[in-house]
Amino acid sequence: MTRHRHRDRPAPSPLPPRAGIGLKPQHFAPFLEARERGQGPGWIEVHPQNYMMAGGPSHRWLGAVRAAVPVSFHSVGLSIGDPDGCDRDELERLAALCERYAPAMVSDHLSWSSLGGERLPDLLPLPMTAASLAHFVTEVGRIQDRLARPILIENPSRMVAFAEDSYDEAEFLAELVRRSGCGLLVDVNNILVARTNVGIDPHAYLDALPLEAIGEIHVAGHALERHPGGALLAIDDHGSPVSEECWALLAALLERCGPRPVLVERDNDVPAFATLAAEAARAERLLEGALSHAA
Amino acid sequence: MRPDPQIAFATVLEQGPAALPGGLLAGPRGAQLRGLKAYANTIRHARFVALEDSYARTRAAMGKAAFHAAADAFLATPPPRRRALRAIGAGFAEQLARAHERDLARAEWLFLEAHGAPDTPALDLAAIAGLTPAALLALRATVHPALRLLRLEEPSRFRWEGEAAGAARYLLFTRPEARCRHHFASAGVAALLALLERPRPMAALLERDAAATTLLVEAGGLAPATDPDGAAAAS
Numbered sequence: 011m012t013r014h015r016h017r018d019r020p021a022p023s024p025l026p027p028r029a030g031i032g033l034k035p036q037h038f039a040p041f042l043e044a045r046e047r048g049q050g051p052g053w054i055e056v057h058p059q060n061y062m063m064a065g066g067p068s069h070r071w072l073g074a075v076r077a078a079v080p081v082s083f084h085s086v087g088l089s090i091g092d093p094d095g096c097d098r099d100e101l102e103r104l105a106a107l108c109e110r111y112a113p114a115m116v117s118d119h120l121s122w123s124s125l126g127g128e129r130l131p132d133l134l135p136l137p138m139t140a141a142s143l144a145h146f147v148t149e150v151g152r153i154q155d156r157l158a159r160p161i162l163i164e165n166p167s168r169m170v171a172f173a174e175d176s177y178d179e180a181e182f183l184a185e186l187v188r189r190s191g192c193g194l195l196v197d198v199n200n201i202l203v204a205r206t207n208v209g210i211d212p213h214a215y216l217d218a219l220p221l222e223a224i225g226e227i228h229v230a231g232h233a234l235e236r237h238p239g240g241a242l243l244a245i246d247d248h249g250s251p252v253s254e255e256c257w258a259l260l261a262a263l264l265e266r267c268g269p270r271p272v273l274v275e276r277d278n279d280v281p282a283f284a285t286l287a288a289e290a291a292r293a294e295r296l297l298e299g300a301l302s303h304a305a
Numbered sequence: 306m307r308p309d310p311q312i313a314f315a316t317v318l319e320q321g322p323a324a325l326p327g328g329l330l331a332g333p334r335g336a337q338l339r340g341l342k343a344y345a346n347t348i349r350h351a352r353f354v355a356l357e358d359s360y361a362r363t364r365a366a367m368g369k370a371a372f373h374a375a376a377d378a379f380l381a382t383p384p385p386r387r388r389a390l391r392a393i394g395a396g397f398a399e400q401l402a403r404a405h406e407r408d409l410a411r412a413e414w415l416f417l418e419a420h421g422a423p424d425t426p427a428l429d430l431a432a433i434a435g436l437t438p439a440a441l442l443a444l445r446a447t448v449h450p451a452l453r454l455l456r457l458e459e460p461s462r463f464r465w466e467g468e469a470a471g472a473a474r475y476l477l478f479t480r481p482e483a484r485c486r487h488h489f490a491s492a493g494v495a496a497l498l499a500l501l502e503r504p505r506p507m508a509a510l511l512e513r514d515a516a517a518t519t520l521l522v523e524a525g526g527l528a529p530a531t532d533p534d535g536a537a538a539a540s
Contacts, residue, residue, distance in 0.1 A: 063421025131351035169340030
C-alpha cells in the first residue's frame with residue numbers, strides 16, 4: 011500500500027482561500043437561502059461525527075450543502091493519541107463519509123480522547139516527546155492510507171503541559187508534518203489559550219510553524235477564568251465571538267503565510283446565522299488584504 | 306507512545322487532585338489542578354449533555370433533579386463510558402425506576418434510531434394501487450429499516466406528541482421519507498412484524514391480518530423486498 015507521505019510537497023488545500031463557518035443544523039436553511047442569493051460563506055465545515063448515522067434528514071441537508079459549496083470534515087473522534095492507536099471503528103465511519111461526500115479537506119487533532127477502551131470526550135493534551143511523535147507519525151500515516159488523502163492536524167488548546175516534554179509544540183508539529191506528510195490546521199485561538207495556560211509565545215510560535223503546510227485556519231473565542239491570586243485559566247469553549255486579540259493574531263499569521271481558508275468556529279451558544287456570517291465577512295476582509303498583499 | 310503519563314493523567318481526571326503525582330505536569334501545582342479540573346468538567350459535561358440531548362422528553366417528564374440523579378448513576382457505569390457520545394444513551398431507559406419513565410426513554414431512543422436509519426423507499430400506496438391483484442399478492446415485502454416497535458409497559462400513562470396511547474400496547478415509529486412518524490398499534494401489528502423476520506408475500510400478510518398489514522403500509526413501515534441483484538422480488 012502506498013503511504014501518503016508527501017515529503018517534497020506540502021498538503022495542498024482544495025478549500026478556497028476564503029472565509030467559512032462551522033455549520034450547525036439550525037443554520038442549514040439560512041445558509042442555503044444565502045447561497046441562493048449569491049451570499050454567505052464560501053465554504054463550510056462540519057464535525058463528521060454528527061453524520062455517522064446511516065441515513066435521515068441530516069444527510070439530506072448535508073448533501074444539499076455539499077452541492078452548494080466545498081465542505082471540510084473536522085473530526086473530533088479519531089483519538090489519534092490513544093496509546094493503542096486511533097479509533098478504528100471511527101476511522102471506518104469517517105472513510106465511509108469521505109466516500110459519500112468527497113470533502114475538500116479532512117482534519118483531526120493533536121490529542122487523545124480514549125484510553126484502555128474508555129472514551130474521554132475532550133481533546134486531551136499529550137506529552138511532547140519523541141515517543142509521542144513516533145506514535146503520531148504512525149497513526150497519521152494509518153489514517154492517510156485509509157482515507158487515501160493527506161489530512162490536517164490541529165494544534166491543541168492546552169490547559170497543562172507535561173513535565174517530560176522535550177519538544178515545544180510548534181517544533182513537534184513541524185516534525186510531524188515533515189515525517190508524516192500531513193498538513194496543519196492552525197487554530198489561532200488555541201495558540202492564545204496555550205499562551206495563557208502554558209506560556210507559549212504566540213508570535214515565536216507562528217515563526218516556528220512550517221507555513222507552507224497550513225491548509226486551514228480556525229478563529230474562535232475562549233473563556234477566561236480568574237482565580238485567587240490573579241491566576242488565569244483560558245478555556246477553549248467555542249462559545250463566544252472571535253476576540254480582537256484573535257483577529258490580530260490571524261492578521262499576523264496571514265501576513266506570514268498568505269491567504270488560506272479561514273473558519274469562524276462556534277460550537278456553544280451558537281448565535282444567529284447572520285451573526286456568524288458577519289464574523290466570516292470580517293475574516294473575508296482580512297483575506298482580501300492578504301490576497302492583495304500577496305499579489 | 307509510552308502510556309504511563311496518559312494513564313496517570315486519566316487517573317487524576319477520574320479520582321481528583323489526590324491522585325496527581327509530582328513530576329507528571331509542568332508548572333505550579335495550583336495551575337496543574339485548575340487545568341485538570343477543567344478537563345474533567347468538560348468530559349463530565351459532554352457525557353451529560355449527550356444524554357440530555359437524547360432524552361429531552363424524559364428529562365422534562367422526570368424533572369431536572371431526578372433526571373440528573375439517574376444520569377449520574379448511569380454515567381458512573383462502564384458501558385456508556387466506552388461508547389461514542391452519539392451512542393452513550395443506549396440502555397439508559399433500563400435503569401429508570403418507573404415504568405412510564407422507561408416507556409418514554411425507550412421511545413426516545415427508538416425515535417433516534419428511526420431518525421438515523423438507512424434511507425430506503427417504502428412500499429408506496431400509489432405504487433400498490435397500480436398493481437393488478439395478482440401482482441399485489443405476489444409482491445414480497447420486508448420491514449422498512451427505519452421501523453421501530455416498542456411494547457409499552459404502562460400505556461395508560463404514555464403520550465407522544467400530545468397523543469395518548471389509550472388502550473394500544475405498542476408504539477410504532479416509521480420514517481418512509483425525511484420525517485419520523487408515530488403510530489399506536491395493536492398486538493396484531495407486533496405479530497405481523499414477528500412474521501416479517503424474513504420477507505413475505507403480501508398475500509401471506511393480508512391473510513394473517515389485513516388490518517395490521519394496511520396500517521403498516523399506510524405508515525410506511527414496509528419496503529419491497531429485493532433479490533440479490535437489487536430488483537423487487539416476487540414470490
